[in-house]
Amino acid sequence: MAEGMEKLTEVPTEFIREGTAFINKCTKPDQKEYLRVIRAVGIGFVMMGLVGYGVKLIHIPIRYLIV
């Protein structure tokens, strides 16, 4: 039984150990880079959203026209 438990916990612990080791080796974005990326992507995402929402708004009159 104890052996079975050991095997059961072995996979996740191995995974977590390897994962943390990998993350520690990773290059992480510094604050400047992070702020730049988040601003660029955020603005892009919101812009796309607004355009898409605009298309959704076109639907409202169309729906009443075709029904």
Place this chain on the structure above:
Amino acid sequence: MSSFRLLDLMKPFGSIIPEIEISLGKSEFDDKIIYTFVSCFIYLLLQFPIVGVKVAEQLSIKDPFYWLRPIFGSEKGTLLEFGLLPILTSAFLWQLAAGNRLLNVNFTLKSDRALFQTLQKLTSVFLSFIYSIALVSSGYFDSSVGNPLSLTTAALIVAQITLTTLFVTLLVELIDKGYGFSSGVLSLLTIAIASNFAYNTIGIQVLKTARGFESVGSLVNLMKNIRTKPLGSAIISSFNRLNFSNLNQFYITIITFAIVMYLANFRFELTIKSTKVRSMSQSYPIKLLFCGSLPILFTFTVLYNLNIFGYAISRKMASNTLVKTFLADYDIISSSSIHYELTSGLLYYLSPSPIYNSIISKFLQTIIYSFFIITTSISFSKTWSSVSGSSGNDLSKTFKEQGISILGYRDSAITKELNKVIPTASITGAGILSLIVAFSELFGGYGLPVSVTVGITSGLTILESIMSEWQQNGDKNSSFAQVFNPNQ
């Protein structure tokens, strides 16, 4: 000669199913942007109400899939009832089958690739057909067309949804075949998710529910509440309303966005050097989120499929207690609600359903739901990193062809090193991303934070391919030069 192959069954269909022809010349950068943009525009325009479903009654469809919809760009009661779900399901299904050698396909042959594509398209249309029959027969549309559903109306609804899926597969194929950037599904998903997010935050529409008129957007709703109610109750009611998105979802989404953006910039840098030309060493980044949002998408594809069939079966056998206790049971919490919530059964434990049965079942739900999301994502990413054509072996082959070696490794050790780094990256990335997603869902995100996670990671993938294309052959006379090189 060769044994029977499933792929060969597709041969007669090849000529029937419409297909996008690969462009003869190489598409211009500007053309690609316009094609991508217009395809996305058409996809959004497809959100027409289904003929047969009354516009005024569209809200009366009680929605059991509301927490899955944002992720797949689907919209209830419209032609995009399933959004990109059939296409994603069939793509995942066949790619995994081919990767695990369950399906015998030789991707180096052009004819095999064409057959594989036909197979995928046919499957997605077929799946959409099955889904819509499942929903129509389980009485999903009944409240909006007048009970009982006539056979003609039912057939009409099924036909509309199925044909729309066929049309969307063509849109996806158009982008995939080099008229647009990177992947078609990801482009359409990104725009659908972005506009859905805008709709849920600043949506100015006012819809009539049993609780009176409600603004759709969470921020708009907050403004309206502050004007009409005392401050305390105004804020509380903007945080906990259930029919449309609330402020709680909004804040969780913003936090998730910030965390995922941070993780998306984690990378493991390999120092590479050309063996042919004497040059400076460069760094080749391997991203932590190696598979992007695909593991999450896969997990939720599984969940959506389970829920469609779970809903259909539980409605069909409403009197069967066995189905209710073990599979799923859907119920409405209050009469003003426009959603069905899962109340019991296996699917309840695989959902972030807010129903509170007992402390034990709530606890079990939290554990099982997170466990399901994390393990499915991880096992998917494990398989995917080896079958998707970006595995360590493939990358080392590319390196060899281009005469690149990794600094500090002998040529023979490169494949081994890449085979160690790439699976670790993709599994770790998928694990962390799924953990975030599970948390955000359990805190009451109801799909919105997941959709934004998927949206920004796929958006980043597309942006990368646009940028690399721009750097390779961004012609100076492109009319988008201003956008990409503002300093010029």
